[in-house]
Amino acid sequence: MGTVLIMANAHREIQELLADYAASLRDGSVPTFLKSLTKEEAKRIGESKDFWEATEIVRMMNSAGFGAKVVTPDVGLFISRVDAGIVSRMKKAQASTRDPSRSHVNLQ
Amino acid sequence: MDKRLRNALQQLTASDTESRRRAMEPFVRATFAMFIGHLHRYLGNEVECEDVLEDVYADIWENPDHLRNIEDDRQLLRTVYLYYMRKRLREVYRRLNRRSCLSQADMQNLMAPDLGLADLVSQEELKELLRTMLDKLKARERKAIELWMEGMSNRAIANQLETTVGAVKMLEFRTILKLREMLKEHCRESGGQA
Numbered sequence: 001m002g003t004v005l006i007m008a009n010a011h012r013e014i015q016e017l018l019a020d021y022a023a024s025l026r027d028g029s030v031p032t033f034l035k036s037l038t039k040e041e042a043k044r045i046g047e048s049k050d051f052w053e054a055t056e057i058v059r060m061m062n063s064a065g066f067g068a069k070v071v072t073p074d075v076g077l078f079i080s081r082v083d084a085g086i087v088s089r090m091k092k093a094q095a096s097t098r099d100p101s102r103s104h105v106n107l108q
Numbered sequence: 109m110d111k112r113l114r115n116a117l118q119q120l121t122a123s124d125t126e127s128r129r130r131a132m133e134p135f136v137r138a139t140f141a142m143f144i145g146h147l148h149r150y151l152g153n154e155v156e157c158e159d160v161l162e163d164v165y166a167d168i169w170e171n172p173d174h175l176r177n178i179e180d181d182r183q184l185l186r187t188v189y190l191y192y193m194r195k196r197l198r199e200v201y202r203r204l205n206r207r208s209c210l211s212q213a214d215m216q217n218l219m220a221p222d223l224g225l226a227d228l229v230s231q232e233e234l235k236e237l238l239r240t241m242l243d244k245l246k247a248r249e250r251k252a253i254e255l256w257m258e259g260m261s262n263r264a265i266a267n268q269l270e271t272t273v274g275a276v277k278m279l280e281f282r283t284i285l286k287l288r289e290m291l292k293e294h295c296r297e298s299g300g301q302a
Contacts, residue, residue, distance in 0.1 A: 019262060022256070024152070028154070028156070030151065037209045042209035042210045042214070046210070054284045057288050061257055063146075063234055066152075078140065079133050082166060082169075083129070
């Protein structure tokens with residue numbers, strides 16, 4: 001009986017889970033929160049309507065409080081990263097259109 | 109909608125890939141702040157936001173069909189979230205889920221949910237809305253949320269409020285649910301528009 005009680009206390013209650021999720025979202029460490037979940041806690045989250053409703057407000061608070069502070073010092077640099085990604089996809093697409101003729105040559 | 113953005117959108121939906129590639133620069137410049145601010149709601153991490161957004165832009169370049177006939181910023185954000193961002197957010201967290209006990213469906217709901225009541229509200233509108241709602245709270249509830257939004261830890265908030273960390277977490281939880289009810293009420297009053 002004592003062991004059961006200790007086990008039950010080892011899992012966070014839904015309000016603690018929400019507070020920890022909110023803090024992890026705010027601090028940019030959601031993966032750590034996800035890894036910290038036990039099976040019991042994950043189940044608790046899945047079954048709690050309150051938790052799901054609260055996450056929307058948490059996102060809202062996070063956005064209002066910290067979303068505007070997200071800055072990228074050099075958008076130009078970011079644009080060149082996007083462009084590099086596009087060029088890479090273009091090359092892949094060209095390579096895949098060449099493939100059939102290559103296999104044709106190989107067959108001969 | 110900004111004229112620069114409207115022009116970029118027109119070029120972005122051109123049929124040849126090179127024209128679309130050229131249109132990406134003005135498009136990114138016009139939308140970067142809006143998109144990264146929105147992604148931050150779900151990720152909370154600038155580096156992750158940039159990585160996801162990089163793929164989102166490349167996806168848009170590859171298949172811009174969903175962006176035809178966009179009328180305003182809100183419609184643009186909604187379309188980009190539903191057709192491009194969500195897919196990428198799900199990929200990020202599908203990878204993470206390998207080491208998490210959350211079910212795939214719960215993970216998806218947590219990280220790339222359907223659009224909520226206030227998800228398309230701009231940063232400024234959101235701040236205003238939140239300020240209005242916070243004004244309706246009790247002093248202690250309001251203090252806890254404001255301190256949280258200043259970036260304080262729950263322990264630091266507990267010290268300020270002269271209580272325990274557990275009590276702060278419970279206070280935050282109840283207050284957040286209260287705010288959720290206020291948001292629902294606000295949406296009902298304004299005819300579904302947060």
